[in-house]
Amino acid sequence: MPVRRIITRRIHERPDDSWTIDAALATGGYEAFKQALGMEPEAIRGEVEAGGLRGRGGAGFPTATKWSFLPEGSYPRYLVVNADEGEPSTFKDRMLLECDPHGLVEGIAIASYTIGCNTAFVYVRGEFALGYDRLVAAVEAAREKGFLGQNIQGSGFDLDIVVHRGAGAYICGEETALLSSLEGFHGMPRIRPPFPAVEGLYAKPTIVNNVETLATLPHILAMGGAEYGAIGVERSRGTRLFSVSGTVNRPGNYELELGSTFRELIESEECAGGVLGGGQVKFFIPGGASSQWLLGEHLDAVLDMDAVMQQYGVMLGSGAVMVYDEHCCPVRVAWRLAKFFAHESCGKCTPCREGTGWITRVLHRIETGHGRKEDLDLLLDVGDNISPGLNAPFSQTTICPLGPSSVSPVVSLDKFFRDEVEEHVRLAGCPYASGARS
Amino acid sequence: MSFNDDNRRRARALIERYPNSRSAVMMLLHLAQDQDGWVSPEAIAEIAGMLDLTPAEVLGVCSFYTMYKREPVGKYVVSVCTNVTCLVRGGPELFEALGDHYADDPDVHVEEVECLAACDGAPCMQVNYDYHLNLTTETAIDTVDGYKSGARKARGVSGGAVGVASGGSA
Numbered sequence: 001m002p003v004r005r006i007i008t009r010r011i012h013e014r015p016d017d018s019w020t021i022d023a024a025l026a027t028g029g030y031e032a033f034k035q036a037l038g039m040e041p042e043a044i045r046g047e048v049e050a051g052g053l054r055g056r057g058g059a060g061f062p063t064a065t066k067w068s069f070l071p072e073g074s075y076p077r078y079l080v081v082n083a084d085e086g087e088p089s090t091f092k093d094r095m096l097l098e099c100d101p102h103g104l105v106e107g108i109a110i111a112s113y114t115i116g117c118n119t120a121f122v123y124v125r126g127e128f129a130l131g132y133d134r135l136v137a138a139v140e141a142a143r144e145k146g147f148l149g150q151n152i153q154g155s156g157f158d159l160d161i162v163v164h165r166g167a168g169a170y171i172c173g174e175e176t177a178l179l180s181s182l183e184g185f186h187g188m189p190r191i192r193p194p195f196p197a198v199e200g201l202y203a204k205p206t207i208v209n210n211v212e213t214l215a216t217l218p219h220i221l222a223m224g225g226a227e228y229g230a231i232g233v234e235r236s237r238g239t240r241l242f243s244v245s246g247t248v249n250r251p252g253n254y255e256l257e258l259g260s261t262f263r264e265l266i267e268s269e270e271c272a273g274g275v276l277g278g279g280q281v282k283f284f285i286p287g288g289a290s291s292q293w294l295l296g297e298h299l300d301a302v303l304d305m306d307a308v309m310q311q312y313g314v315m316l317g318s319g320a321v322m323v324y325d326e327h328c329c330p331v332r333v334a335w336r337l338a339k340f341f342a343h344e345s346c347g348k349c350t351p352c353r354e355g356t357g358w359i360t361r362v363l364h365r366i367e368t369g370h371g372r373k374e375d376l377d378l379l380l381d382v383g384d385n386i387s388p389g390l391n392a393p394f395s396q397t398t399i400c401p402l403g404p405s406s407v408s409p410v411v412s413l414d415k416f417f418r419d420e421v422e423e424h425v426r427l428a429g430c431p432y433a434s435g436a437r438s
Numbered sequence: 439m440s441f442n443d444d445n446r447r448r449a450r451a452l453i454e455r456y457p458n459s460r461s462a463v464m465m466l467l468h469l470a471q472d473q474d475g476w477v478s479p480e481a482i483a484e485i486a487g488m489l490d491l492t493p494a495e496v497l498g499v500c501s502f503y504t505m506y507k508r509e510p511v512g513k514y515v516v517s518v519c520t521n522v523t524c525l526v527r528g529g530p531e532l533f534e535a536l537g538d539h540y541a542d543d544p545d546v547h548v549e550e551v552e553c554l555a556a557c558d559g560a561p562c563m564q565v566n567y568d569y570h571l572n573l574t575t576e577t578a579i580d581t582v583d584g585y586k587s588g589a590r591k592a593r594g595v596s597g598g599a600v601g602v603a604s605g606g607s608a
Contacts, residue, residue: 088521119457126468126505127517127554129567129597162455165597167464167503170552184460184489186502201471202458245523245557252558291520322557328526336525340552346502 002260003245003270004273006219006239007212008253011099019134021141030147032218035110036429037155044114052223052237057082057173057210058288058318060305067115069197070205072181077205079112080196080329081214082178084169086125087288088340089195090320092241092253093211097124097131100215101138107214109147109159110221110284115207118158123178125164136163170344174400175208177346188348189400212241217292226424233259236304239314246284246323249273256303262286263299266323279325283416287317289337292392293330293412313392329432330417331424335363341392341406351386352403358382366421369429376421383407439474440484449488459489463499467506472594476507504551505596511547514585515595516540516601520550523557528574532561535575536582546582565590567597 005012014023024030035046049064059091070077081104085093096104108120124132139161143149150158164182171177172187181187197311200206220228229237236258242265245251250273256265265407266281267274275281292314294301301308305316324333342356359382362375372378380390387394387404390411394404413421423431431437441449449469453462463485471482477500479493486493500506507515518524518533535548540546556562559571563578572580583592 015469085555086553089523090553091555091557094555125555126503126597127551127564127567129593130569132597164461165465165468167468168505168551169503181464182461183458184463184499186499243557245560247526251523251560285522320557322523324526333522333525336520336522340521343552 002256002264002268003254004239004257005255006223007096007100007103007215007241008255011095018099019101019138021102021138021145024100024106024374025145028222029102029218030106030109031147032221033106033113033147034153035221036110037153037157040346041114041116044221045112047225048114048220050214051218051220051228052232052235053220053228054106054236054305055210056216056240056319058087058315059289060316063209063213066197067111067207068191070115070207071198076119077115077117078201078207079108079115079117079203080175080179080182080206080208081108081120081122081132081211082173082175082208083122083124083128083211084166084173084178085128085211085318086173086344087244087290087318087320088337089243089285089322090288090318091243091245092319094125094128094131095241095253096215097128097135097209101131101135103140103215103218104135105138105142105147105161108161109142109152110207110217110263111207111214112159113157117207118160120159120161121182121201122161122163122181122347123172124163124165126168132165139163139282168338169346171346171402174402175427177400178208185344191399191432231257233298233302233304233307235306236312236316240303240319242303242355243318243320244272244323245320247276247279247325247328248323249276249404257305258305260303261300262294262303262321262374265303265321266299272323275323275325279327281323282326282328283324283330284411285320285322287315288320289340291315291317291399292408293416295416309393315392318391327432329367329430329437330413330420331363331367332430332432334413335360335367337409338363338406341402345402345404349398349400349403351397352406355382355386355403356406359410363410366424367430369424370425371421371425371428373422373425376414376418376424379410383410439478441470441481442473445469445473449485453488455585460491463491463496464489464503467496467500468596470594470600471506475513475595476510486524507595511595512543512545513595514546514582514592515564516546516548516555516582517551517553517567518548519554519556519560519562521553523553524561529559529561532563532573532575532578536563536578539575539579540582545586566593566595568593
């Protein structure tokens with residue numbers, strides 16, 4: 001059984017009020033935080049390390065290791081929660097914010113206690129109005145119950161949580177852009193080093209963690225790091241939320257043990273239930289828009305963050321899995337992704353600012369019947385200027401990974417759908433739109 | 439327009455939450471937009487004054503983020519997703535149909551947006567940042583009309599969420 005409900009348990013047990021303090025307390029909420037307050041911070045970090053927890057936002061960096069980069073004796077230090085979920089087709093953090101904000105608050109409290117932070121900031125995506133409301137309510141309720149504020153539970157530990165709203169900028173999901181935005185500037189990435197752990201928010205030591213990462217912490221402490229870490233494969237331990245969407249029967253968030261397969265996620269009855277109308281998976285994007293693509297023949301690939309990169313050059317990334325059946329045009333999907341990246345490019349680095357626009361315009365002319373034979377090679381050349389070598393994991397001529405991410409659809413077209421691009425050029429139009437292919 | 443008294447109090451409480459007042463600029467822009475339906479030059483000047491910034495600095499932040507509207511857009515912002523899941527579930531067609539239907543309606547602003555993180559309900563839209571999922575053109579128009587008739591209660595044009603968590607109540 002690949003489905004395993006750990007961080008989604010409360011949501012399933014209390015579907016009508018999972019976001020309330022009553023539901024949280026009735027389902028073990030804040031017990032792990034109370035336990036944590038009786039532990040040495042280093043012991044908590046040890047449990048998280050034993051659990052093998054890696055960041056659930058996309059990069060997959062080991063959480064306990066990230067925490068260890070904080071310079072000793074340097075205060076204040078901040079925890080900043082990245083709740084700016086904008087990777088296309090990722091909708092897991094929104095669910096956690098709306099349906100289990102106390103799980104996040106408890107995770108923030110545990111992480112803050114562990115790293116020695118007294119003020120945590122949550123940067124919530126601007127469009128998440130309900131998620132913001134529920135998180136604000138959860139913070140207030142937690143304060144009333146004495147889980148936030150001064151001298152929490154008599155421990156001497158103080159913590160405040162400030163909930164902040166973004167305003168529509170995908171780039172702010174990149175941690176240094178997020179920090180710039182939180183400081184009240186344009187959300188533009190900064191060159192690292194210095195890394196945020198050394199010089200982050202207000203130039204103070206700062207840890208930036210994703211919503212799901214933090215929401216996992218109470219469960220690691222409750223289960224014990226060793227037991228949590230016993231789930232999974234290789235360096236991909238525990239469970240993860242996967243957002244499945246596209247031409248499937250039951251799109252949604254599914255929590256699976258790492259080490260399951262894309263086939264179980266996409267085709268099994270307890271998950272997405274297969275392709276609409278009994279059709280076949282033509283291609284799928286396995287880890288958010290920034291990842292390269294896979295084909296139906298790759299469905300047995302294992303949900304293992306490292307193995308998919310080593311074997312296929314793709315990422316599990318943010319856990320978004322977009323499924324396309326035989327009626328979907330890969331050129332149209334690539335063009336729409338390119339348009340997204342061009343729209344969201346912050347403009348700081350020339351290769352991204354100019355390149356994403358070029359990729360969009362060339363893909364658009366192919367899709368709309370004005371493509372030229374040499375266009376795919378032109379796209380690869382533009383892509384090579386943003387991400388030299390066109391490899392995965394990618395190299396980059398830009399500060400942040402947005403630019404290189406825009407190259408992934410182009411590389412995927414080249415790898416799997418060169419014939420379809422040529423068909424667009426030959427027919428002077430999209431074969432799917434004209435009915436030639438559907 | 440200037441903040442009314444309630445919102446000026448809220449603005450001060452928001453500023454108090456941050457170690458550095460400049461951090462409050464985005465929240466204050468949301469507050470202004472919820473009050474007035476857009477971010478006016480007067481609001482920018484007032485926010486600048488409250489944060490000890492120049493109006494140009496506040497405008498610079500305002501213009502970077504797509505949610506802030508620098509001209510009046512009507513009472514209802516209808517945000518329709520056309521990104522890569524909605525793309526194959528009818529999002530672009532929905533965007534076009536709603537745009538046509540409300541083309542001459544000054545109260546309804548239909549805009550194309552990037553992924554709203556509701557792909558399990560594609561095609562989806564937000565009306566003043568409340569979600570509506572699994573739409574057809576008909577159900578989407580019914581929904582927007584429901585807001586217009588008052589049968590549905592709308593948030594502010596910026597989502598209406600300016601609660602002050604931590605650092606005192608609003």
